[in-house]
Amino acid sequence: MNNPTIPRLTSLSHGGGCGCKIAPDVLAKLMHNTLPVGPFPQLMVGTQSSDDAAVYRLNDEQALIATTDFFMPIVDDPHDFGRIAATNALSDIYAMGGRPIMALALVGMPLKSLPHDTISAILAGGAAVCQAAGIPIAGGHSIDSVEPIYGLAVMGLAHPDHIKRNDQAQAGDLLILSKPLGVGVLSAALKKDRLDAVGYQAMIESTTRLNTPGTQLAALDAVHALTDITGFGLLGHTLEMCRGSGLQAQIDYAALPWLPDVPALVRDGILTGASARNWTACQAGVTLDATLPPEAQALLTDPQTSGGLLIACHPDIGDQVMALLQADGFTQAARIGRLSAGQPHIQVS
Known part of the structure; x- marks a missing residue:
């Protein structure tokens, strides 16, 4: 992408990655008048719990998981x-x-702005990841759009008894995060030409690491809830878990893992507009300790793209979960807090 006649991908979009997501409070208002789902007795997970995907029971041994995700460029x-x-x-x-079984590509590209080779490279990147996951891209849909958009609709399978929702956490559970935070900050630094080669490589390695441990975690009864940290940031997605499960969370700020130089970049004013939007959406359910550094609010609400798994599990299997993650290459996985009985709320200290 050194050809000056070819525009930077990030210059063609008003946002990037999961920072494009509609804020959770706005989304709730937009869906307020949506017709209720049902009655569909085989639908195990729908829209009622703000979960990561829909789940439909096929039979006693199989449940179909379906999801879709797409966004504008986060890198060039x-x-x-x-x-x-x-x-x-x-x-x-x-x-x-x-376990994913098949994907469909969702493609919207500005055909007058981007060379066909660039668009083909985007599609090839997605295909390479699906090949690594062992699944085909079996079709899809494409349009000529103003901004570049790419993503997938994905289908997967699981045993109905092994589905891990985000609203089944239990009081006393340990909270474990599998990936470091800070993708939104690094993407903002990239747009401002403030991201060095080390930071870029760390961001790419994190955002292209498949969250495959989720399949193994599903077999552990003492793993009670799972979600992934994406556009609403750590606070937004943790608050969804708290509200769904009727619990409060205590997060240890010092235990949080970060991508390289992320806190320093925020102190220098590098952050996304989505972090302020995320704080507006979740602040009523969050208390930040007065001793936290000034940049803590922006960091905790930083929108993640292809972020890590947030795992709620019984403390007795904390070591087992950590070992499973580290064996799969998640070397910055960390115990970041606990859940307890009480009104849904997050305390960060």
């Missing part, structure tokens, strides 16, 4: 953009405890 390299978008879409299947 087209192959990397395709890889990130595909990894992010597949994550919702793993976050439900499933």
Whole structure:
């Protein structure tokens, strides 16, 4: 992408990655008058719990998991953009405890602005990730759009008894995060030409790492709830878990893992507009300790793209979960807090 006549992918979109998501409070208002789902007795997970994917029971041994995810470029390299978008879409299947089986491509491209080779590289990046996951891209749909958009609709399978929802956490559960935070900050730094090669490589390695441990975690009864951390940031998605499960969370700020230089970049004013939007949406359910650094609010609400799994499990299997994650290459996985009885709320200290 060194040809000056070819526009930077990130210059063609008003947002990037999961930072494009509609804020959760706005989304709730938009869906307020949506007709209720049902009665569909085989629908195990629908829209009622703000979960990662829909789940439909096929029989006593199989449940179908279905999800879709797409967004505008978070990086300028087209192959990397395709890889990130595909990894992010597949994550919702793993976050439900499933195994992906097939994907459909969702493609919207400004054909007058981007060379066909660039668009082909985006599609090739997505296909490479699906090949690594062992699934085909079996079709899809494409349109000529103003901004570049790419993603997948993905289907997966799981045993009905192994589905991991985001609203089944229990009081006393340990909270474990599988990936470091800060993708939104690094993407903002990239747009401002403030991201060095080390930071870029760390961002790519994180956002293209498939959340495959979700399938293994599904077999553990003491893993009570799963979700992935994406556009609403750590606070937004943790609050969804708290509200769905009727619990409160205590997060240890010092235990949170970060991608390289992320806190320093925020102190220098590098952050996304989506972090302020996320704070507006969740602040009524969050208390930040007065001793936290000034940048904590922006960091905790930073929108993640293809972020890690947030795992709620019994403390007795904390070591087992950590070992499973680290064996699969999630070397920055960390215990970040606990859940307890009480009104849904997050305390960060």
